[in-house]
Amino acid sequence: MSVPNAWGYSPNQATVVRYTFDYHSNACYDDAGYKQGIYHNAASGSNDDPSHSYNVFSSTNYSGYTTYFPRKDGIAHNLESNVKNKNESQRRN
Numbered sequence: 001m002s003v004p005n006a007w008g009y010s011p012n013q014a015t016v017v018r019y020t021f022d023y024h025s026n027a028c029y030d031d032a033g034y035k036q037g038i039y040h041n042a043a044s045g046s047n048d049d050p051s052h053s054y055n056v057f058s059s060t061n062y063s064g065y066t067t068y069f070p071r072k073d074g075i076a077h078n079l080e081s082n083v084k085n086k087n088e089s090q091r092r093n
Helices: none
Strands: 054-059 063-069 089-092
Touching: none
Parallel strands: none
Antiparallel strands: 054 063, 054 089
16 A cells, blocks of 8 residues: 555554564575664665555655665565665555
């Protein structure tokens, strides 16, 4: 979904949810970042949505620099240098 501020959002007005790193045991990566928050802490990512692409923005409310993520392609993509570790919002296309 589109999220105007990756710091947190409340889908039911009761619980704040924050994005965290996930670890898949079949991946060729270690689990050093498992369950760490992603806000201002991501250098790359992958899109598991087969129907929609995404833009990740360096500022809240879909502003600032952006990195485009295509629909699910099974590939982790690096964030552009001006978005790396500055990810604040994402928009579903």
